[in-house]
Amino acid sequence: MGIPAYWRTRAQRYALVGEVCHKCGAKIFPPRDVCPECSRPASDPFTFSGRGEVYSFSTIYQPPEGFEEFVPYTVAIVKLEEGPLVTAQLTDVDPAEVHIGMPVEMVTRKLREEGEEGQIIYGYKFRPLLRNTLTPRPSGQAA
Amino acid sequence: MRDVSIIGFGQTPVGEHWELSLRHLAAQAVLAAMQDAGIERADALYVGNMLSSETSGQHHLGALVADFVGLRGIEAFRVEAACASGAAALRAGYLAVASDAADLVIVAGVEKMTDSIGNSITTALAEAADADYETPHGLSFVSINALLMRRYMYEFGVRHEDFAGFAITAHQNAVNNPYAMFRRPITKEEFVQARMIADPINLLDSSPVADGAAAVVLCPTEQARSFTDHPVRIRACEVGTDSLALHDRRDPLFLEAGYISVQKAYARAGVTPADIDLFELHDAFTIMAALSLEAAGFARRGEGVRLAMDGSIARNGRIPISTMGGLKGRGHPVGATGIYQVIEVAQQVTGRAGANQVPNARLGMAQNIGGSGATIITTILEA
Numbered sequence: 001m002g003i004p005a006y007w008r009t010r011a012q013r014y015a016l017v018g019e020v021c022h023k024c025g026a027k028i029f030p031p032r033d034v035c036p037e038c039s040r041p042a043s044d045p046f047t048f049s050g051r052g053e054v055y056s057f058s059t060i061y062q063p064p065e066g067f068e069e070f071v072p073y074t075v076a077i078v079k080l081e082e083g084p085l086v087t088a089q090l091t092d093v094d095p096a097e098v099h100i101g102m103p104v105e106m107v108t109r110k111l112r113e114e115g116e117e118g119q120i121i122y123g124y125k126f127r128p129l130l131r132n133t134l135t136p137r138p139s140g141q142a143a
Numbered sequence: 144m145r146d147v148s149i150i151g152f153g154q155t156p157v158g159e160h161w162e163l164s165l166r167h168l169a170a171q172a173v174l175a176a177m178q179d180a181g182i183e184r185a186d187a188l189y190v191g192n193m194l195s196s197e198t199s200g201q202h203h204l205g206a207l208v209a210d211f212v213g214l215r216g217i218e219a220f221r222v223e224a225a226c227a228s229g230a231a232a233l234r235a236g237y238l239a240v241a242s243d244a245a246d247l248v249i250v251a252g253v254e255k256m257t258d259s260i261g262n263s264i265t266t267a268l269a270e271a272a273d274a275d276y277e278t279p280h281g282l283s284f285v286s287i288n289a290l291l292m293r294r295y296m297y298e299f300g301v302r303h304e305d306f307a308g309f310a311i312t313a314h315q316n317a318v319n320n321p322y323a324m325f326r327r328p329i330t331k332e333e334f335v336q337a338r339m340i341a342d343p344i345n346l347l348d349s350s351p352v353a354d355g356a357a358a359v360v361l362c363p364t365e366q367a368r369s370f371t372d373h374p375v376r377i378r379a380c381e382v383g384t385d386s387l388a389l390h391d392r393r394d395p396l397f398l399e400a401g402y403i404s405v406q407k408a409y410a411r412a413g414v415t416p417a418d419i420d421l422f423e424l425h426d427a428f429t430i431m432a433a434l435s436l437e438a439a440g441f442a443r444r445g446e447g448v449r450l451a452m453d454g455s456i457a458r459n460g461r462i463p464i465s466t467m468g469g470l471k472g473r474g475h476p477v478g479a480t481g482i483y484q485v486i487e488v489a490q491q492v493t494g495r496a497g498a499n500q501v502p503n504a505r506l507g508m509a510q511n512i513g514g515s516g517a518t519i520i521t522t523i524l525e526a
């Protein structure tokens with residue numbers, strides 16, 4: 001993927017901006033301006049919450065070019081809470097702990113670098129949902 | 144539409160052909176097919192290929208191959224539909240003859256994959272996937288199939304080792320195919336212990352990268368007997384499509400494009416799954432074999448893998464598959480695979496499959512899959 005292509009998809013990569021179909025109500029990601037459910041025009045932006053759960057996952061040992069430095073890394077299809085599936089890497093997690101149904105949330109991370117002195121490409125990855133960050137319990141207390 | 148038949152075919156052994164370039168691979172197969180059909184000219188040549196630009200720096204294969212087989216001047220072009228490019232070229236040739244636009248058509252498939260070094264072939268193969276929303280996240284083509292396999296195992300309560308029968312059957316059948324890449328059997332123990340590529344998919348779930356070329360000659364059925372004693376009728380050659388990206392599918396575990404193409408093919412041929420004597424399916428990965436059997440109506444959802452566990456897919460089973468080695472044992476030179484499959488079915492239905500002959504085979508089906516199921520082409524052949 002070249003720099004212009006990354007630029008064109010920046011709203012999707014940074015903020016999960018998709019679309020909503022006003023005919024049938026489908027939430028659409030990635031955006032395509034035609035509703036995949038009812039085939040009618042659909043171009044009203046809709047920003048997804050970024051929360052969802054793991055639908056499936058795989059840890060890659062033989063990577064495509066440009067991803068060698070990350071091996072082994074875990075990719076997943078995430079089912080967003082609004083409905084659509086999205087493909088992304090998982091991050092901040094031990095691959096052995098990943099399971100289908102695991103709650104996750106979107107974060108922005110480095111996807112890759114375009115060459116030795118190239119630009120760093122950022123985009124969405126998903127990490128385990130941090131449930132208790134606002135009200136941490138003292139250790140040892142029963143849940 | 145006119146009825147169309149195959150009157151000759153040719154293939155190179157599948158493997159690493161470091162001494163042969165892309166054009167010479169294709170030319171060998173085309174010249175062998177022309178000799179088999181006893182022809183010295185043709186009206187058109189269609190070449191199925193996926194990766195020639197990435198692997199050989201060469202596009203424009205129609206004119207190139209036509210020139211190198213002595214057919215300079217005829218209609219010729221390349222057809223691309225990822226790993227289904229071979230069958231897509233067959234569809235183009237079939238339509239040309241059926242529509243009366245041409246009488247004698249050569250359809251070739253060619254791929255030259257082993258010149259590529261490092262991870263570049265992994266990158267090239269991933270171009271079958273969505274370049275905006277799958278591959279930028281570091282997905283390899285293997286990993287996309289791994290996502291399918293993991294979900295299948297989860298939803299249907301299946302273990303990885305339950306898929307072993309697909310790979311074991313393919314390797315066993317490849318032993319007797321002189322054109323196959325891996326002519327040695329494998330054991331269940333080897334399958335379980337093979338090196339992981341993108342878990343749960345390991346090396347023995349996966350078909351190998353290879354070089355190869357194959358070609359068939361088509362003509363109207365009413366003229367076929369004047370060329371050969373072994374004509375094979377194309378009863379159907381039908382295409383279905385789905386989203387490129389797995390995440391855009393309504394149900395990723397159901398091959399909608401396969402279902403569409405198979406239903407169209409059954410309808411055109413006027414047959415049902417019970418009439419099919421063998422099925423050369425697209426076992427690029429063991430999970431794909433299971434999903435193909437389900438989409439084609441040979442098993443209910445989640446039960447395709449059981450046909451690999453109870454012997455149904457053996458040569459004397461209810462629905463023999465990979466009878467000459469499949470993608471797993473014969474090898475998977477991606478753009479050529481669809482033509483290899485069709486040749487293998489043609490061999491079976493004319494009783495010329497040698498030691499691997501399926502008893503009394505008359506009606507056979509081939510299915511070529513592009514990407515993770517976005518293009519699926521089903522061909523039904525009858526002697």
Ligand SMILES: [Zn+2]
Nearest residue numbers: 021024035038
């Ligand atoms: Zn809609």
